[in-house]
Amino acid sequence: MSLIELPNRKVIYSNQNLFSEGDLSSIYSSIENSLFAFSEVYDNNKKVFSPEERKSLSYRLDSLPSQITDTIMAEVSKLSPDPYLKIIDWQIIKYPTGGYFKLHQDKSEQPNINNPKVSNRCFTFVVLLNNDFEGGKLVLHAELNQGSNYCVGLSLCKNRGDLIIFSSELFHEVQKITKGTRLTLVGWIGIN
Numbered sequence: 001m002s003l004i005e006l007p008n009r010k011v012i013y014s015n016q017n018l019f020s021e022g023d024l025s026s027i028y029s030s031i032e033n034s035l036f037a038f039s040e041v042y043d044n045n046k047k048v049f050s051p052e053e054r055k056s057l058s059y060r061l062d063s064l065p066s067q068i069t070d071t072i073m074a075e076v077s078k079l080s081p082d083p084y085l086k087i088i089d090w091q092i093i094k095y096p097t098g099g100y101f102k103l104h105q106d107k108s109e110q111p112n113i114n115n116p117k118v119s120n121r122c123f124t125f126v127v128l129l130n131n132d133f134e135g136g137k138l139v140l141h142a143e144l145n146q147g148s149n150y151c152v153g154l155s156l157c158k159n160r161g162d163l164i165i166f167s168s169e170l171f172h173e174v175q176k177i178t179k180g181t182r183l184t185l186v187g188w189i190g191i192n
Helices: 021-029 066-076 116-120
Strands: 002-005 011-015 041-043 046-048 057-059 086-095 100-104 121-128 138-143 149-152 163-167 171-174 177-179 182-190
Touching: 021 066, 066 086, 066 121, 066 163, 066 182, 116 121
Parallel strands: none
Antiparallel strands: 002 011, 011 163, 041 046, 057 086, 086 182, 100 171, 121 163, 121 182, 138 149, 138 171
16 A cells, blocks of 8 residues: 655555455456447547547446445545545446557546536546556656656556556546556546
8 A cells, every 4th residue: 555645635545456356356247248438538528539639448337336335435535534525437448459548637627517527526546457468557647846747657556456546636647558458447536
């Protein structure tokens, strides 16, 4: 477990091998035979397909097993005691060979009329569901001093079952997958 505290109350938290094979199997069973769609991005409050920005597939789950949500929220409570925080959205993201997601933020300061949950995001969480791929590193960009850019995350969230939680306003990216498929459970914690 590691915690990195940054200026402006931003955090990066990771817990390696948090989820067991049984936990991961419960997630897999909820996506068996599911149809994934091309992932979209928001551009001026509109969802658009933009392969220049993002090349991945997404599947929105109706629900998550309670042992998964309970574990994630227990970890979130270590970062914020706010009793109103809850998981407000989640999805499975599949990055095939050649897939990526360029530098972006998960929280918008502007109200998003098409997805109001985006404005309410406080934390992003990522659970790595597999590790039989190459490339595809999650890189978090944090400004530690005025004007200086610092990258962390190259060694975070690299093992199957790892959890990383970070402030949704942090810029981050998923680097290009060079071999195999990267599969993650991604979600957002906020006030709904």
